[in-house]
Every structure is written in C-alpha cells, then in structure tokens.
Amino acid sequence: MNTTPAGKILVVDDDSNFLTLIRVRLELAGYEVVTALNDDEAIAIAKEQVFAVSIVDLKLVQRDGISLMEEMHSINPYMPVIILTAHGSIESAVEAMKRRAFNYLNKPFDPDELLLQIERAMENQRLSSEVKRLDGLLKERYGFKNIVARSVKMRRVLDLVSRIAGTDSTIYISGESGTGKEVIAKAIHLASERKDKPFVAINCAAIPETLLESELFGHEKGAFTDAKRSYQGLFAQSHQGTIFLDEIGDMSLSIQAKLLRVLQEKQFHPLGSGKAVEVDVRVIVATNKDLEAEVKNGSFREDLFYRIHVVPIDLPPLRERKEDVPLLAEHFLKEISQRMKKEIKSISAMAMQKLMLYDWPGNVRELENTIEHAVAITRDDVISEEIVLPTKDLPGESLKPFKEAMEEFKRGYVVRLLEFTKGNVSKAAELAGKYRADFYNLVKKHNLKPEDFKNPDKEK
Numbered sequence: 001m002n003t004t005p006a007g008k009i010l011v012v013d014d015d016s017n018f019l020t021l022i023r024v025r026l027e028l029a030g031y032e033v034v035t036a037l038n039d040d041e042a043i044a045i046a047k048e049q050v051f052a053v054s055i056v057d058l059k060l061v062q063r064d065g066i067s068l069m070e071e072m073h074s075i076n077p078y079m080p081v082i083i084l085t086a087h088g089s090i091e092s093a094v095e096a097m098k099r100r101a102f103n104y105l106n107k108p109f110d111p112d113e114l115l116l117q118i119e120r121a122m123e124n125q126r127l128s129s130e131v132k133r134l135d136g137l138l139k140e141r142y143g144f145k146n147i148v149a150r151s152v153k154m155r156r157v158l159d160l161v162s163r164i165a166g167t168d169s170t171i172y173i174s175g176e177s178g179t180g181k182e183v184i185a186k187a188i189h190l191a192s193e194r195k196d197k198p199f200v201a202i203n204c205a206a207i208p209e210t211l212l213e214s215e216l217f218g219h220e221k222g223a224f225t226d227a228k229r230s231y232q233g234l235f236a237q238s239h240q241g242t243i244f245l246d247e248i249g250d251m252s253l254s255i256q257a258k259l260l261r262v263l264q265e266k267q268f269h270p271l272g273s274g275k276a277v278e279v280d281v282r283v284i285v286a287t288n289k290d291l292e293a294e295v296k297n298g299s300f301r302e303d304l305f306y307r308i309h310v311v312p313i314d315l316p317p318l319r320e321r322k323e324d325v326p327l328l329a330e331h332f333l334k335e336i337s338q339r340m341k342k343e344i345k346s347i348s349a350m351a352m353q354k355l356m357l358y359d360w361p362g363n364v365r366e367l368e369n370t371i372e373h374a375v376a377i378t379r380d381d382v383i384s385e386e387i388v389l390p391t392k393d394l395p396g397e398s399l400k401p402f403k404e405a406m407e408e409f410k411r412g413y414v415v416r417l418l419e420f421t422k423g424n425v426s427k428a429a430e431l432a433g434k435y436r437a438d439f440y441n442l443v444k445k446h447n448l449k450p451e452d453f454k455n456p457d458k459e460k
Contacts, residue, residue: 009054010046015057038061046076051076051079066101069081081102084109150323152417157315161188172310177362179364181315189244197239200242213255219271240280263308317363329371
C-alpha cells in the first residue's frame, strides 16, 4: 500500500463534469486529487492508496454514498468522509452523520465551505491519531491509570502532551498533590524519541538536602564521610532519556544553582570530582507550589524558574473534572478487585452520587484510596453508599434521585463543552467522543442553542 501524501483526496461522483470541476478547485488549493466515477472504482482505489479525506456523492448509480462510505471505512476506518447531496434531505444528512460521516454539504456548495470542511477533517484526523497513539501507549504501559481524557480539561492536557512530546523542551507540570503529575511525565517520555531510554524520577521533597546533591549528580569514593564507593547520580543514569524532578519547589537554593548550570551547559561535576560529566537528558519538573510567588519571596531562583518554565502544563484538580469521577472509579474498582481477588460487580447509584458530590482535596490518589478501602471492607458484590467516604462531610443539600442528578450533570457537561468550543457543535461532539448528530440531540434535549455560546461576552 502506498504511503499518504499530505492532502491526498479521493472524490467519488457519477457526474464526470462535476469531477473535473472539483478536481480543478482542489488542485488549485494545493491538494492531490484522485477521482472515481462509480463505487467499484472507488473501492479498488481505496484498497491501493491511502487518503487524508474522501468526498462522496450521496446518490450514486449503483448504490447510495453512505453504504459506500461504510465499505471504505472497513478499509481505512480513520479516513474522514464528507457526503455531498443535491437533495437537501435532512433525514439523509442525519443518517450519514450517525453512520460516521465527518460532515455533509448540499449541492451546489460554496467552494470556500468545502475547503474549510476538508481542513477541519484533516485537523480532526491528526488530533485523533495523536490522542489514540498516546492513549495506546498509556494503556499498554500503564493501563491508562490516572488519566481519563473524557473531560474537556484533560483532553486539552493530552492534546498538549501529544504536541510537545516529540520535542526536547523542558516541561513544567503544575498541579495539586495527587493529580497525576508523574503519570503525565511518563506519558511524555513514552511518546518521545527517548522512549527506549531511561525514565528516572525523584521526589526532591523526600530526600534531605545533604543527600540530594549526591543523589542527583553522584559522587566519588571518599567525597564525604559515608562515601565508601563511587556513585553515578540520577542525571548520569538518565543519559539520553528523561529525568523527572518532582516537587522542585522544595529544592534548596544551592542545589538550584547547580541544576541551572546543568540545564545551561549540559554538564556537571560529581561531588569530589574535578572532571565534568556531559549529559544529554530531557528534563521534566513538577510542583504543587506557586513558584512565581516563591521567586518573589526569594526562596526560588528567578533565572532557574524561567529556564524550567518553557512548556507549562497545568493539571486540573479532580473537583474541576467531575465527569471523570465515574470512569476513574470504575477503572479502580476493576483493577483493585482483581488484585484483591474479590468479585465486585459495580458501585451503587447512591454511592456513585456521593463520589460525585465530594470535592476530593487529595484528587485522583484519594479517589483510588477510597475505592481500595471500599473493596477491602465490603462483603457484598456491589459497593454501597454506607462504606464510601463514611467520615467525610458532603454538601448540605439533600441527595437527589440518581436519574435527576445525572440529567443535571449531563446538561452541565454539554454547557461546558459549548462554552469551551464557543458553540461549535462539531468540535464539542469530537471532545465528547460522540457523533455530531447524537451530540446535537443532547443539545436540543436540554433546550440549549449553540449560537448563544458563540460570543459569551456579548451582551444580550
């Protein structure tokens, strides 16, 4: 099978004059175009070549474009398909969207609109491929633990991770304790060219200042009283790989100065050695402190802050991504039940509602511990509300029936998606992982109007 040239498009229509016209327009826009007059020809071409986008007429001589699209998806399931129709049939358009068309256009169409839809389809495919690649790495190596990309905020994080993973830029991860900073650091490493080299992590707050320098940069035998043998520090151990410095805000000013030198010069001196060690390493740092405030009060070097603050990633706390709580809870339930060899089927509706109402100051780590506690003590095959967060104070409002609470949650989720995408239903549907038609049905069900979100700052 041939490799994919950038911008290669397959157009299928039984009107040869139309094919000539659209070929000229698309080639003028810089795309490589292949055309087919019927479905048999289209399938034969799709088996031999890979296309970035396909444009298919809804009404072909031998069959409809939707069934052709489905057969083409069986060959290349990730190829976006734009359906063209001269009939203006809303039912056909909705059916096409339900059956995985990227979008549809009515003939005669605006050429600029077609080009816009092609650009959007290519961007959508690129982002989807990156997220799938990253998701696959995480699932393979870490069981996707602690990362759920269903919420808008976490999808934005994963999108950023996929964009910067291939670079060697220093990454600055901020977020409260328990939000999964090390997991994100590992994801960046696994998605980078350094993935087959070491990933070395150290919690700077967990090691006494007197030992941290030796731990990071190593020492020669006899460098200090207890140095009975030479030790290769973590920077040397992570050569050609990645080093993750967690809680960097707890590092003393003297060690900050030595770290700055390593970042600037790509070399360091182990304790007791006069010989410089050169190192090729990607640095990722993390903190739960406000380092800008630490700079102002003099406890963190300003020059080091700007050296590490190259690509910032801010991990949201769990209370700001509540739609991820059920998914995380079910994931932990399955994993912990298997580990403890207990057959726990599910979490009860009222127990799940308690999980949703709680604010999770300990974030994902606290949620995992909560599920582990519940699995450990339950004698039933369903986690009940009595054993979930038994000592925690929940909001004073009375618990609503599960169905009512879930409907309120779904409406709030749709509203947040529309706010984030400024009323772009296609983009919101993509972030939600739903077909555009299905998402639009949710919008209508909750009496929402996408146009109300296009300019939220405008006075009504």
